[in-house]
Amino acid sequence: MNLLSKIDIRQLQVLKALLEKRNLSKVADQLGISQQAVSEQLKKLRHNFDDRLFIRTSNGVVPTPFAQSLQTKVTRALASIEDLLIAEEFDPKTISTTFTICSTDLEQTVILPKFLTLLRKHAPKVKLAVKTLSLDDIDSSLLTGKVDLVITNPMFAPNNYPSTTLYQEQYLCVASKDNQDIAVQSSISDVAKIPQLVVSPSRGEFSGAANKWFADQGHPRNVVLSVPTFTAAKACIAHSDLCGFIPARLLPDPTLKIISLDKQVPGFDVIAVWHQRSSQDKLHTYIRELLMQAASE
Incomplete structure (x- = not known):
């Protein structure tokens, strides 16, 4: 022995x-x-x-x-x-490592700039790697440690992983500012008839987050284009006869006009998701706190 x-x-x-x-x-x-x-x-x-x-x-x-x-x-x-x-004293200013976040261009536009400002101030030696969200790889990326944290919509997140809500987002209907065929005051039934686009990160689906809601109202919408990012969605809407639903925090946009509807399309939560092994990690906890602070601002 x-x-x-x-x-x-x-x-x-x-x-x-x-x-x-x-x-x-x-x-x-x-x-x-x-x-x-x-x-x-x-x-x-x-x-x-x-x-x-x-x-x-x-x-x-x-x-x-x-x-x-x-x-x-x-x-x-x-x-x-x-x-x-003996637990080592945690000082974010001395931590030298790389932290990887996966998100869509929505979070990269809305949260990342403010988060980066906080990170550079409080943990200047931490390098940040931001990857584009791949819906089908969320589970495996967190499990293998390729990604430390994912920012996404709850409908895409694995339900067996811990998460926290960063903020609530609202969709607004938009069309090209030059599109005279779409009135700035419209009904859900009118909008449902207009050719639309949806944002589908990595999957290229035509369903979109609001499809079921439109169907429940009795007005299935006509989706003709699927793009992977909201940046692409805004550009395509601005140069076409399409309309679409864009998160409010990405608006206003000088190339687009907001369409006021008779009913409000449901919004969604933006959450941070991580693997259980990181729940008590001091740096991971600190990063999540900075993200919450950035989102609240």
Whole structure:
């Protein structure tokens, strides 16, 4: 059997104390255990090391040459174990690492600039890698550690991962400022007839977040274009006869006009998602706090 599997920390503590005090009674007082317990641990030590270790005398015990050769090693080993148990003081200004965030261009536009300002001020040595959101890779990216945190809509997030809401977003209907066929005051039924686009990060779907809501109103919409980003969506709307729904924080836009509707299209939450292993990590917790601060501003 491996010697490491037979020796526990208590035995090493007793060995270290005996090498220093050379008296079983004093060691028992120091460690807060009985003298019998010290004797039992010494018996185990002798068996494990196959050496008498200490010789009894009228004044206590005297270490054998082998025991004396262990003193520096035992002291160093216990010190290393104690270092493992001492929590290092967290100072964001001294942390030097790379933190990876995955998001759509919405969050990159709305949160990232403010977050970066806070990060550069409070944790200047942390490098930030921002990746474009890939809906189908969220779970695996967090699981493998390729991504530290994902900012997304709850409908796309794995439901078994911890998350926090950063802010609530509202959709606004927009069309090109030059589109005279769409009135700035319109009904849901009128808008549903207009060719529309949707934003579908990485999937190219035509469903869109508001499709079910339109259908529930009895007015299925006519989606003819799917783009991966809101940046592309705004550009396409500005140069076509299409309309679409853009998050309010990305507006106003001089190339677009906002269409006021008789019913409000449901908004959505923007959340931060991470893997469970990072929940108590001090840097990760600090990053989430900075994101919350940036979102609140």
